Amino acid sequence: MQHDKPSLTLGARIRALRRARGLTQDRLANSTGVSRSAVAQWESDRAGHSTGMLRRLADVLGVSVNTLNDGWDTTATDTVLTPHELALIHLYRTCNEEDRAVLMQVASKIAASTRID
Template sequence: MDHFSMGKHIAALRKAKGLTQDELAERLGVSPQAVSKWENDLSCPDIMLLPRLAKIFGVTVDELLGAAPPKTVALVPEGERKNLDDLMLRIVVNSAKGDKVRVNLPMQLVKMGLEIGMSFPEFAGNDSFKGSEVLKNIDLDKILLMVEKGAIGRLVEVESAQGDIVEVVVE
């Protein structure tokens, strides 16, 4: 079994986000040398930095530490798919301004709402929160179609140039 290297994992996550060591260091308020030491397994990030580091990379702290597999998209064969009643749609919006939106809906409720003509803002409430603009652009019909064809996992992950992060997961 391969040995987990937190340093290699941090380096891979950083590169996947298109960040340099200097940029990551600046976002965390540490020196570029500290990031280099982490990535070369000479030291580890301070425990108080782990939630911020995980947020920057769009993973959980468990995923960052290698304790949980990353949520990836999987296409489940027809005979092995879960019933729609057993699946949840999770939408996470973290705006660069600090707004956070968490939506957790049973897929069956999403399907029923779409069948009677509801749109996403009606599912999510009104426009009183700043993340509602992002939610308006999520096409639930397409997500439902993907799920009915067997797609599960992290279906959408977007980080805007302004630093807003949107994640759509079906599990």
């Protein structure tokens, strides 16, 4: 089945996804490592986006890059990230490599101890 792509601009999609996730421009900016002004410029289509930034935006907004960039991806399994998940992503990104390794070890141990087989 062929679907028409939505007519929203990239900026409008970013704004709609941000609002749907209950994020402020400040929170999205902090989660992606940019200023609130940069988010406002993206949402108004006054600034471009690098491929790396699109990936970070997609991660934070809980969608695929295709969904973010093209507005339609029939293979996407878009999930909404909770505020705690966003906070963990932000913490991970602000750590150095050694601390990231420690975070991964702790998270793996917690996940293993809470698995129900």
